[in-house]
Amino acid sequence: MDKNKAILAVSMILVVISTIIGIINISMNSTKAKYSKSSGKAFLKDAGVGAALIKIEGAIHSGRSSYDSVGSDTVLAKLRDIGGRPEIKGILIFLGSKYNNIRLSTK
Incomplete structure (x- = not known):
């Protein structure tokens, strides 16, 4: 026992x-590894480990983003915001298209 x-x-x-x-x-x-999401679709995720992910899905056009498309001005604003942050050491850009056709995103 x-x-x-x-x-x-x-x-x-x-x-x-x-x-x-x-x-x-x-x-x-x-x-x-804390992640934050913007409202709506996840556009930017940044991590305390020194990397940022910009996720671009849908139609790309000039100007500001709308609900169902991504504007070039919005992407550039996010890139400038990330560029000013010393804790971010790298940027990953994910381009996703529901049509999987690069000719549909020429801008």
């Missing part, structure tokens, strides 16, 4: 230690 109690005690201690390590790991990682 004493051997079973010792095994159970060691097992419980290991469970408690691994739970504490897991909680610490989750809390440390959540502060390293």
Whole structure:
């Protein structure tokens, strides 16, 4: 019986230690990669790890963005905003088109 109690005690201690390590790991990682989204479609996501993602989906046109399309002035404003932030070390631009045709986005 004493051997079973010792095994159970060691097992419980290991469970408690691994739970504490897991909680610490989750809390440390959540502060390293916080993402923020603009309202509506996710246009800009920036991370504390030094990278920004600009996601462009839909028709691209001159001017400001509307609900269903992306304007070049809005993209340039976001790029200028990111360029002024010293914590951002890189920019990833994702271009997505529902038609998958580069000729439809010539501007």
